[in-house]
Amino acid sequence: MRTMTTDRAFGVAVMLLALAFILFAVPSIDDDWKKAVGARYFTVGPRYYPYLAGILCFVFGALIVLKPQAWLPDFTPPTSPAGRRAGLVLAISAAYVALVPLLGFEAASFFMLAAFLYAFGVRRWAMLISVSVLAPVAVSLIFLKIFALKLPSGLLPLPF
Amino acid sequence: MSTLRVLFSAAALIATLIVGAADASAWEPKQPISIVVGFSPGGGTDIIARHIASTAQPTIPVPIVVLNKAGASGAIAAETVKNAKPDGYTMFVAGGSESVSIGNHRKLPYDVRKDFTGILQITRQRVFLTVKADARWKTLADMVAEAKANPGKLSFASAGAGSSYHSIMLVLQKLAAVEMKHLPYQGGAPAVAALLGGHVDVSPHNPEETQAMYDAGRVRYLAVASDTRSPILPDVPTLREAGYDIYIENIKGLAGPAGMPQDVVAYLHDKFKAAMESDTFKRLAAQANLELQYRGGKDYMDAMVAMFNQIGKVVSPQ
Amino acid sequence: MALVLQTLLNIAEPLNLLALMIGVIGGMIVGAIPGMTVTMAVALSVPFTISMGPTPSLLLLLGIYCAGTYGGSISAILLNAPGTPANAATVFDGYELAKQGKAYKALLMAIIASVYGGLFSALVLIVVASGLAEVALRFGPAEIAMLVVFSLTVVGVLSGESMAKGLLAAAIGMGMATVGTDPMVGTPRFTFGIFDLYDGFAYIPLLIGLFALNEMFVQAEGAFRTGGAILPLKGADPEGNRVTGEDLRRSLVPMIRSGFLGVFIGILPGLGSAIATFLGYAETKRASKEPERFGKGAIEGVAASEAANNAVTGGALVPLLALSIPGDGVTAIMLGAFLIQGVTPGPLIFIRNPEIVDTVYLGVIAANVMMGVVALFALKPMTAVLKVPKVVLYPVVLMICVAGSYAIRNNLFDVFVMLGAGVLGYGLRLFSVPVPPLLIAFILTRPLEESMRQALVSSEGDPLVFLSSPISTAFALLAVAAVLYTGWRARRGRPLPTE
Numbered sequence: 001m002r003t004m005t006t007d008r009a010f011g012v013a014v015m016l017l018a019l020a021f022i023l024f025a026v027p028s029i030d031d032d033w034k035k036a037v038g039a040r041y042f043t044v045g046p047r048y049y050p051y052l053a054g055i056l057c058f059v060f061g062a063l064i065v066l067k068p069q070a071w072l073p074d075f076t077p078p079t080s081p082a083g084r085r086a087g088l089v090l091a092i093s094a095a096y097v098a099l100v101p102l103l104g105f106e107a108a109s110f111f112m113l114a115a116f117l118y119a120f121g122v123r124r125w126a127m128l129i130s131v132s133v134l135a136p137v138a139v140s141l142i143f144l145k146i147f148a149l150k151l152p153s154g155l156l157p158l159p160f
Numbered sequence: 161m162s163t164l165r166v167l168f169s170a171a172a173l174i175a176t177l178i179v180g181a182a183d184a185s186a187w188e189p190k191q192p193i194s195i196v197v198g199f200s201p202g203g204g205t206d207i208i209a210r211h212i213a214s215t216a217q218p219t220i221p222v223p224i225v226v227l228n229k230a231g232a233s234g235a236i237a238a239e240t241v242k243n244a245k246p247d248g249y250t251m252f253v254a255g256g257s258e259s260v261s262i263g264n265h266r267k268l269p270y271d272v273r274k275d276f277t278g279i280l281q282i283t284r285q286r287v288f289l290t291v292k293a294d295a296r297w298k299t300l301a302d303m304v305a306e307a308k309a310n311p312g313k314l315s316f317a318s319a320g321a322g323s324s325y326h327s328i329m330l331v332l333q334k335l336a337a338v339e340m341k342h343l344p345y346q347g348g349a350p351a352v353a354a355l356l357g358g359h360v361d362v363s364p365h366n367p368e369e370t371q372a373m374y375d376a377g378r379v380r381y382l383a384v385a386s387d388t389r390s391p392i393l394p395d396v397p398t399l400r401e402a403g404y405d406i407y408i409e410n411i412k413g414l415a416g417p418a419g420m421p422q423d424v425v426a427y428l429h430d431k432f433k434a435a436m437e438s439d440t441f442k443r444l445a446a447q448a449n450l451e452l453q454y455r456g457g458k459d460y461m462d463a464m465v466a467m468f469n470q471i472g473k474v475v476s477p478q
Numbered sequence: 479m480a481l482v483l484q485t486l487l488n489i490a491e492p493l494n495l496l497a498l499m500i501g502v503i504g505g506m507i508v509g510a511i512p513g514m515t516v517t518m519a520v521a522l523s524v525p526f527t528i529s530m531g532p533t534p535s536l537l538l539l540l541g542i543y544c545a546g547t548y549g550g551s552i553s554a555i556l557l558n559a560p561g562t563p564a565n566a567a568t569v570f571d572g573y574e575l576a577k578q579g580k581a582y583k584a585l586l587m588a589i590i591a592s593v594y595g596g597l598f599s600a601l602v603l604i605v606v607a608s609g610l611a612e613v614a615l616r617f618g619p620a621e622i623a624m625l626v627v628f629s630l631t632v633v634g635v636l637s638g639e640s641m642a643k644g645l646l647a648a649a650i651g652m653g654m655a656t657v658g659t660d661p662m663v664g665t666p667r668f669t670f671g672i673f674d675l676y677d678g679f680a681y682i683p684l685l686i687g688l689f690a691l692n693e694m695f696v697q698a699e700g701a702f703r704t705g706g707a708i709l710p711l712k713g714a715d716p717e718g719n720r721v722t723g724e725d726l727r728r729s730l731v732p733m734i735r736s737g738f739l740g741v742f743i744g745i746l747p748g749l750g751s752a753i754a755t756f757l758g759y760a761e762t763k764r765a766s767k768e769p770e771r772f773g774k775g776a777i778e779g780v781a782a783s784e785a786a787n788n789a790v791t792g793g794a795l796v797p798l799l800a801l802s803i804p805g806d807g808v809t810a811i812m813l814g815a816f817l818i819q820g821v822t823p824g825p826l827i828f829i830r831n832p833e834i835v836d837t838v839y840l841g842v843i844a845a846n847v848m849m850g851v852v853a854l855f856a857l858k859p860m861t862a863v864l865k866v867p868k869v870v871l872y873p874v875v876l877m878i879c880v881a882g883s884y885a886i887r888n889n890l891f892d893v894f895v896m897l898g899a900g901v902l903g904y905g906l907r908l909f910s911v912p913v914p915p916l917l918i919a920f921i922l923t924r925p926l927e928e929s930m931r932q933a934l935v936s937s938e939g940d941p942l943v944f945l946s947s948p949i950s951t952a953f954a955l956l957a958v959a960a961v962l963y964t965g966w967r968a969r970r971g972r973p974l975p976t977e
Contacts, residue, residue: 049923204814
């Protein structure tokens with residue numbers, strides 16, 4: 001992607017976010033630590049490093065605005081077919097992560113795998129079904145039997 | 161009402177009482193019991209949970225599951241249990257900093273004084289005030305005298321801000337009217353390193369953390385923050401003997417959410433107490449260097465609350 | 479000498495060798511699964527050691543420790559998903575090599591470097607254990623702080639095309655590291671009442687998200703079409719997959735340097751192998767005459783990071799044996815395992831239990847040799863994972879990442895963190911912001927903040943404390959020199975592109 005405007009816009013966005021961080025987020029940290037017992041020998045409080053990080057982000061954001069890169073090799077506009085595909089996987093991942101607490105690991109993984117494979121053109125039903133069923137069961141069994149760790153079970157009662 | 165009916169009723173009543181007495185724990189678990197551990201697998205708290213679970217397992221008809229929910233110095237596990245149903249299927253290993261100390265330093269989503277039901281105490285971990293062997297003080301009194309003469313000159317390490325170890329030093333400073341500088345570390349091991357390197361003057365530790373260095377003659381113990389002297393180190397005086405009424409240590413045991421029914425608590429208490437007194441558990445405990453101490457559910461809760469309040473008098477909750 | 483021979487014969491007993499073998503294979507598998515840590519594997523096997531004698535239990539644990547640290551490189555190279563935090567720097571060039579169809583070569587170099595790093599650290603452990611441990615004690619807050627400041631200068635080396643963006647990434651990482659409870663006074667920062675955030679973002683979900691998930695989004699852009707990027711089979715490019723004399727020559731000095739760095743970081747309590755591997759990689763790039771080859775499949779990048787993390791193993795055993803002070807999670811659990819066997823590490827172990835000391839010494843050597851042999855046999859089966867069509871591989875990897883992130887603390891919150899990190903990584907990538915500086919700043923900020931503030935408490939606010947000892951002054955000067963050198967190199971201009 002050959003565009004300095006995109007990089008400048010990115011730098012401005014970073015500066016605005018950093019400013020919001022410095023002005024609103026950092027002051028939300030309690031600053032009554034000086035009152036705590038034995039705290040009188042502390043000279044640097046809990047806000048010091050967050051402020052430092054925020055200021056550095058602002059400064060480097062400004063540097064990007066001043067000297068933008070002319071060439072962003074990885075920039076994929078979200079509206080392009082490639083960008084839409086990445087967005088689709090992102091949506092599937094987000095739905096998956098949201099479903100795990102509700103349906104439990106195995107069921108949520110089944111739906112994710114089936115949706116993922118279908119969305120990217122797998123139409124061999126035997127493979128689609130067998131991967132979606134066997135992989136979650138195998139992973140869940142390995143974690144349970146070998147590592148003695150139970151993966152999350154869901155809140156909703158399921159018929160299977 | 162006929163005499164006969166009265167007799168029958170009385171007999172039935174007596175029978176109920178007898179059966180009830182013979183089987184005080186009418187409750188029986190029907191689903192797996194989980195013991196939540198607030199620390200990573202392999203740590204001291206985890207070992208207690210796994211040993212008591214494996215010893216009690218043969219006597220309990222359902223599986224006992226140890227669940228590690230590490231984080232926030234054990235407080236995530238306590239919060240999990242506070243929010244669980246008080247049905248006897250969820251408990252955690254209580255009695256550490258998450259129960260007796262942290263709540264005094266910052267807001268927690270639970271209150272140890274009312275949110276838990278004690279089941280039983282299993283072990284105790286004493287805390288020794290440790291100094292380098294070549295430190296210039298022979299006794300605690302020497303150190304306090306120097307600290308008094310030079311406020312803020314001496315420094316101490318702790319296993320973390322808000323931990324029991326930190327709190328012990330805060331209470332001591334208050335009672336002795338001295339001021340010292342605090343250097344919190346992430347856990348006991350780096351604090352031992354800081355002490356040995358001479359970067360701090362004194363540090364509160366469990367004996368197992370400093371055992372090797374004590375044996376090698378590189379550290380000394382000035383005092384122990386227990387109610388009685390340790391049977392293994394009988395020469396180390398308690399803080400109480402030195403005139404400071406401090407009794408704070410790790411009293412690890414099991415506790416469930418508040419409001420557990422009496423019969424449920426009794427069932428769990430009896431099973432785990434029997435396990436704790438078995439030879440198997442005693443052997444495992446000896447291997448893991450655990451000092452056993454039993455307290456019943458109510459006494460256990462009272463002991464935790466007493467330690468909590470002792471710290472609370474010095475550190476006001478924010 | 480008689481004792482050494484006896485210990486050697488003891489280790490060679492079939493049952494003891496079996497314990498070692500189980501440890502090595504188990505460690506490699508656990509290490510290769512993103513989210514399953516070596517610490518977890520060691521913790522889970524300690525209960526089994528209770529009924530074993532000291533020799534087999536130590537061999538089992540050492541096998542897991544050494545092989546687990548290596549095992550993470552497998553998934554780092556093949557899937558862009560570092561299996562453990564210690565392999566994070568291996569992905570930079572390892573995965574690039576895999577994409578060029580040289581996965582076999584990268585894996586082979588990772589084995590060579592890991593075995594070298596492990597053996598070198600064993601040698602250091604044996605020759606100078608107790609002396610070095612005493613040196614480690616001299617690192618107080620001021621010394622650690624300056625060491626971390628020096629380590630932070632590698633951000634400049636890892637920044638890539640745009641220095642401003644590399645520094646920006648580091649600043650973001652620093653900000654992310656401040657989430658959680660303040661280390662000194664316990665004030666919660668940016669936790670928004672979410673209790674799971676009190677320890678801050680867990681490192682492993684962050685790592686999985688920034689690398690593995692991020693890569694999945696990138697592969698989605700190309701619709702997971704097989705072919706193109708990854709040519710998995712050795713047969714496809716036998717020439718490119720050989721580790722040539724030229725490769726070894728390039729990797730020799732980086733491996734030696736990383737060996738020293740890894741041992742050094744390992745000896746200091748609380749820093750850990752993730753920092754060592756970043757340092758090893760970055761110092762190699764800094765010293766290289768052709769830094770532009772890094773991140774594009776430089777074989778010495780793989781060698782440097784893998785030698786560094788395995789060198790940490792022997793280093794971390796130094797304070798454990800000599801002072802009874804564990805430097806990381808794994809050695810903390812091993813301390814417990816020693817105690818179960820009735821052995822207390824510490825100054826007296828060399829007098830009371832010399833046979834245990836010898837077992838550890840020879841055990842580390844045996845574990846590394848065994849690891850090399852097993853890994854060589856496993857090379858072919860490992861590359862088989864790349865025969866799976868990408869469209870099937872990536873969703874399954876996503877599932878394993880979710881399971882692994884959850885398993886670290888049995889906490890769903892860490893799964894959300896992983897997803898967030900994946901989205902963040904993909905977003906940063908779109909604008910050519912490099913991820914490595916973010917990670918290195920994230921892992922260094924906590925020790926930096928803690929040690930700097932500890933030092934300032936000791937000195938009652940006097941900043942001269944950072945120049946009060948020769949060690950801290952030396953690191954401060956090194957940090958200044960590193961910044962000047964990077965600046966000078968940037969001004970002199972990059973060498974002309976060779977292609």
